Amino acid sequence: MAMITFSRSQLISAEFPDDATIRFHGTQEDHIYAMGVTMDVRIADGTILAIQGWMKRYTTPVCPKAVAVLQNAVGMKLRGIEWMSGIMKNIGQKGCEHFAEIINECGRCLDQARMARDCAALLQKDPSADLAVASAQWLEDHPEKEGRPVMVTIGKP
Numbered sequence: 783m784a785m786i787t788f789s790r791s792q793l794i795s796a797e798f799p800d801d802a803t804i805r806f807h808g809t810q811e812d813h814i815y816a817m818g819v820t821m822d823v824r825i826a827d828g829t830i831l832a833i834q835g836w837m838k839r840y841t842t843p844v845c846p847k848a849v850a851v852l853q854n855a856v857g858m859k860l861r862g863i864e865w866m867s868g869i870m871k872n873i874g875q876k877g878c879e880h881f882a883e884i885i886n887e888c889g890r891c892l893d894q895a896r897m898a899r900d901c902a903a904l905l906q907k908d909p910s911a912d913l914a915v916a917s918a919q920w921l922e923d924h925p926e927k928e929g930r931p932v933m934v935t936i937g938k939p
Contacts, residue, residue: 794887796895803896806888810880815839819884827862835881851877859890
């Protein structure tokens, strides 16, 4: 019988402190590492406006120095060609790959968080709104999204 010897959890949450900003809270934890970031991003273009990080568990005395490297992310965009490799280069290679992974996952969640916010607002206005139709329309109305979604399912299957 096989036994799980390693497990990593990553959790991304988002809030909207104002109409122009999304605030991500991202954590990554396993039996070796535990760290997280809080990051403000301009909704309109995905620009990182502010970032803070913390490390609870790490492997070397050098690791905590990566928290300061997070400031290199300010001004970077979670949009455009090769944005993820830019985060990995400027944060991961110069500081901590785990922090870069968290930032990249927050960026992957940008559109989903925006769509969830807009669908929640729609439901407040019209509790009987069809979220499947609303989410499909949302995707059509946002041409800045690169590529096409494989599938988006909201509501009942």
